[in-house]
Amino acid sequence: MKTIILSAEDIRTIVTAVGLDTLMDQTIDALYTTCRHYDDDKYTIPIRRGFNYHHPKPGLLEWMPAMQNGSTASLKIVGYHPANPVEHHLPTILSVGLTFNTETGHFIGLLDATFPTALRTGAASAVASRILAAADTKVLGLIGAGAQAISQLHGLSRVFEFEDVLLYDIDRSVSNSFRSRAAGLQLHGARIKQASLVDVCRNADILCTVTSVATGKGPVFQDVDLKPGLHVNAVGSDFPGKIEVPRSLLKRSFVCPDFREQAIHEGDCQQLSASDIGPNLIELVKSADTYTEKRDDTTVFDSTGWALEDHILIEILMHHAHALGCGTPVQVESIADDPRDPYSFLSTEDRFNIKAL
């Protein structure tokens, strides 16, 4: 009973075969459908927990479990280390995903979750924005132009045809490289432009905050001169004390968290009392027809990153791997002839060699 190991190369094979856009579309559709038919009896999703530390560098290592009851459980382990790009030439977010059979506990598969984390975060914003953003959305504003900005643009461009993508990053070198990083995306002629923070905010129909702002240093923009029907995807706030959106904007907006308990703890919802917070993503999607009425108001999707999103994409990728014959089966678990002998994976000869040592 082996474990399927999907290497980065296997993920590349899958994405190339399936298509990056198709994979994004499948993730958006699966998240929407799963939310639409969500039932507390079908899934068990605890709040994520983690290690948060300041040495040797500021960092966070979290585990995000999700179980489809009676079927599979997934666990994503995700590191957030903002010094990575500059000091190690590594992504801020590194992540791996695991999936288990809940009938036996068997470890079914292991895969990269660095790329899937970006993809599913873009997909989540797409699902929320399709309901809450103005139908005639033409301008996307990005505050922060790093890795997660790419997949925000990707996810949203599958739902909206942007004319302009305006971006601002406190690090000019990051905004300078954005256009070349976005070159692989199908943007239907959208113009990518660097702009001042003020101009990004003033012109955006949809605004995504995708920053590594330090705790206590937010918000990352001001509640001044915004469009009346602005929709914000607040993506970077995922840590106690870390906020991106001005409180006054939150207070006067319709706020939808991905996962309420988590958003209250580490999202922009930290700034709100319970009565200020609207439906979570499940409720939003379940009553999508009702909530489209909110498009004329300012709306905020508080995206802290939700284990259900990871679970869905892990399932999609494992499905494609199976269909394409990707991945390496490895006997990871030490299982041998006798399930009641934890040493039975050793041959008799090995044991007697050991005895003789």
Place this chain on the structure above:
Amino acid sequence: MKTIILSAEDIRTIVTAVGLDTLMDQTIDALYTTCRHYDDDKYTIPIRRGFNYHHPKPGLLEWMPAMQNGSTASLKIVGYHPANPVEHHLPTILSVGLTFNTETGHFIGLLDATFPTALRTGAASAVASRILAAADTKVLGLIGAGAQAISQLHGLSRVFEFEDVLLYDIDRSVSNSFRSRAAGLQLHGARIKQASLVDVCRNADILCTVTSVATGKGPVFQDVDLKPGLHVNAVGSDFPGKIEVPRSLLKRSFVCPDFREQAIHEGDCQQLSASDIGPNLIELVKSADTYTEKRDDTTVFDSTGWALEDHILIEILMHHAHALGCGTPVQVESIADDPRDPYSFLSTEDRFNIKAL
């Protein structure tokens, strides 16, 4: 930056090269030394959490994190599915371990933790028993003769020279096969005998409870006719409502949990109030000289299974793997030229192929 995947075969190579007994001795020594020098600033070990379910079969899937601050973090995922041996010819406990670099979040290694879980549980009982059990211990009693009984015998036999090993299991076929399963262990002539539950309890100097008793169905023996200086290793109680040791025995004994918060929640300490519970394993080892005075009393080590034990053994096994050149380096994380582009693991050609689809 690759991840080392240790297959079951790699673990077998390590155990064969190092020696099963040497590995047990190293684990006992490392656990003892780590406890002896333990400092809250050195480690962060939260209580484990998990999914507990009844469908499709009763089961438990838990994650056990531990971090050596400023160095590595480990995560063990462990499944407990008591129907496995009979219905799937699989061990009750299946497990995998992962280790991460906390400077970057890089996923360093993956390995089986099924065998290590058994080994470290035996090692923990050995550490506690060396302090709390009578020095002239001659008789080991085992209630439950499954996989964990093997490693209890193994760990304890590295510290004590038993004359008799008495065993009882409610399933006669399990006790019948115990002797052949234990054949690989060096027992210095100890006689392995099946006995009635009453005789196991009456004659034991050290008693290990290693059962899959159902919640609400314990204890698994009676507080009758026990030796005055009996030491109990209560190993099987690791679930809310699951208990093995009679409350009256706990009440009159010196009780040492491996990890207090966890033992109160899911160990035999569930039956006690806080004031009835003695030092945890760290405190026991730190003041080992003082606590050997308790050898004349009845003593209980409430072993729920502790992430520090797993962390230590994962480190030992990764160290041996490195020294022996075992394991397969796999590029799991999708990392490419640009850490700010989550899609940069795709070649330019792949992206343009995708565009062309």
